[in-house]
Amino acid sequence: MPKAEPTCQKTKQGLLSHKRQWAKHLLQWYAGHGRDLPWRRQRDPYAIWLSEVLLQQTRVEQGTPYFLRFLASFPRVQDLAAADIQEVLSLWQGLGYYRRAHHLHQAARQIVSDGGVFPQLPSEWQKLPGVGAYTAAAISSIAFDYAVPVVDGNVIRVLSRAFGATEPYDTAAGLHWVQRVAQEVMDTKHAGDYNQAIMDMGATMCTPKNPDCPACFWQKNCFAYQNEKVQALPWRSKKTQILPQTIDYLVLYWEQEFLLFKRPDDGIWAGLFEFMVQPWKGPWDSAAWDRLYGEQWPSNTLEIRTFGVKHALSHRSLTLNLNCIQLHRKLHLNDGVWVPFSELDRYPLPQPLLQFLKQTDFNHGRTQQSHAYRQSRQRP
């Protein structure tokens, strides 16, 4: 692992000029290779803010249709603030990390209650829910030209390789190194373009796997390329632990309706709807069902099929077991809501449950076999 900054071989003046060259070359590259993205066609802080929130932990290709749909549904921050959270979550459906949608909505309401004027300083943006240092720097620089560098995973990778990180980036010293270099090498006169240029470089040229070094404008100066450290950088001290988690659902349906439940407003899938979480652990258990509901809905009158869905989150590997249960009469539970199949669009669901619905067909009130199908147990 590289421990010494390679550029320390240069004189102080040489080092400064080397760093200035970086911004010059990066901006030249951006002028010819920057991505043409819909939110870059104006400097409207609302559109820029929307795009930055939508693109947190999301690829541009995936986030762009959401951006266009949000702007069409809520053209102004006042429209977003006036919307119901369920409407916002429905539009967000499929994008994941739903806390962002809650924060976006709360921040819109805060901006409108403060007179509808957007903040300009990064520190003011950071007072809004869901706006961290990266998002604040991006909006302030792109919309208002504040000279604050953006620092996220892409930028850490680009700078670590281009200038030779001296410490793992998941340590205080490593983060300090990145922030110092990010500030030193940025073009403060063209902060918005510079930040967008480094974002694009991380997304399209200096990618995590197979960066396009042969075509890179920085190749001759690049620490990682010159020292054969491209795959080794950026480096971190520990690996993210991905924990397995299983959720067992009872997908209760009667004729053309599902029984859904709203999730709490915090934690995973905050505020979304889901099927009933099975009140017992493990596979379908007719004795457990009969103990809870057997008086009115004995298990021997139900049709039961089981599906499995796998889903990866950043820190968890989820396995969903879905026991689909056709009821012969509606089951009424305090916090449950019966939703016709045709109105499911109005109830935002987590991505793996959407995936499950895509793999099944409830149009005729019966589950059909699909590739996610695992086992089937019909009862008379």
Ligand code: SF4
């Ligand atoms: S030469 Fe390769 S590793 Fe270095 S900055 Fe360019 S793309 Fe990244």
